[in-house]
Amino acid sequence: MTDRAKRDKACVGKEMPATSRRSPSAEKGSAKKTENKLDLTVITGLSGAGKSEAVATFEDMGYFCIDNLPPQMLPGAIELFSLEGSRVSQAALVFDARGGCYFDELGRALEYLRKSGVDFRLLYLEADEEALVARYQATRRPHPLSTDLHEGIEKERSLLSPLRAQADVVIDTTNLSPWELRRWVAETLLADRLEGQLFVSLQSFGYRHGLPDEADMVLDTRFLPNPHWVEQLRRKSGLDAAVKDFVVERADAQEFLDQVVGLVRFTAPRFLAEEKRRLVLALGCTGGRHRSVALVEELAQRLKNESGVVVSVSHRDIDKSERR
Numbered sequence: 001m002t003d004r005a006k007r008d009k010a011c012v013g014k015e016m017p018a019t020s021r022r023s024p025s026a027e028k029g030s031a032k033k034t035e036n037k038l039d040l041t042v043i044t045g046l047s048g049a050g051k052s053e054a055v056a057t058f059e060d061m062g063y064f065c066i067d068n069l070p071p072q073m074l075p076g077a078i079e080l081f082s083l084e085g086s087r088v089s090q091a092a093l094v095f096d097a098r099g100g101c102y103f104d105e106l107g108r109a110l111e112y113l114r115k116s117g118v119d120f121r122l123l124y125l126e127a128d129e130e131a132l133v134a135r136y137q138a139t140r141r142p143h144p145l146s147t148d149l150h151e152g153i154e155k156e157r158s159l160l161s162p163l164r165a166q167a168d169v170v171i172d173t174t175n176l177s178p179w180e181l182r183r184w185v186a187e188t189l190l191a192d193r194l195e196g197q198l199f200v201s202l203q204s205f206g207y208r209h210g211l212p213d214e215a216d217m218v219l220d221t222r223f224l225p226n227p228h229w230v231e232q233l234r235r236k237s238g239l240d241a242a243v244k245d246f247v248v249e250r251a252d253a254q255e256f257l258d259q260v261v262g263l264v265r266f267t268a269p270r271f272l273a274e275e276k277r278r279l280v281l282a283l284g285c286t287g288g289r290h291r292s293v294a295l296v297e298e299l300a301q302r303l304k305n306e307s308g309v310v311v312s313v314s315h316r317d318i319d320k321s322e323r324r
Helices: 003-011 024-034 051-060 071-082 097-116 129-139 149-166 178-189 241-248 251-273 291-303
Strands: 039-045 064-066 090-094 121-126 169-172 198-206 217-220 278-285 309-315
Touching: 039 051, 039 097, 039 149, 051 064, 051 090, 051 121, 051 178, 071 090, 071 097, 097 149, 121 149, 129 149, 169 178, 178 278, 198 251, 198 291, 241 251, 241 291, 251 278, 251 291, 278 291, 291 309
Parallel strands: 039 090, 039 121, 064 090, 121 169, 198 278, 198 309, 217 278
Antiparallel strands: none
């Protein structure tokens, strides 16, 4: 018997944890504590279809997020969220095939939530086989359900078909880039969160690695001295205090940041008037490791208290190797 067969056999007949086997009165009480408080989204779908990008968008919007939560833990997690004093009012939870045999219990866990009166939204992501194969080949990662990629995709699609049928929203990501998916989720599923607000995605990048396709605005920071040429800073990044001080404390950098904040202040209400709720603002330097990173971090700090602006940060090229 293979390890996978042993694992699957061990899962047969497993019940939901004790938290799901409560009396009707206890379940009713729990529902009263959560139904008007918790904004819950459950995310599932095919491996490689973009669940990580989707949940990252929820996280950017202030949701409490858990990736790859075993379904048996779902009822307990909801109870914790509903406890008096809990600060979790919005949550997005991801379930996928990495959960192994526990994944078989997700349907039962969701049914428990329905019977308990807990409102939630089920988001399902998928893509065609060609797109999934290309993504797996690009990352060189094995499929969680089989050493044979095509077999694993087919098996997972079959396994998830009952959940797909229950989904409130199904997203086909075949022709979507990661940024297009995030934009779609933000502007569609989270549109109410963006009402009257502009979602500003700040991104650092290196010109050496190409321009970011998803950027609405690109600003060049290469007018500032490059920390790469300072021996003690070369192996650090813009996240390190020494590099940040070297870059940000300069008068030219301060004036640049003032100008960018002014640009966002000026354009934000005008973008919103045109029904544009998301702005991707990219700052670039040579390698995307020092100047652009430090400036994006500082810019995020300056913008986070701006009225009508929600800010997220990403550093596209910070981990790419330095070379000259």
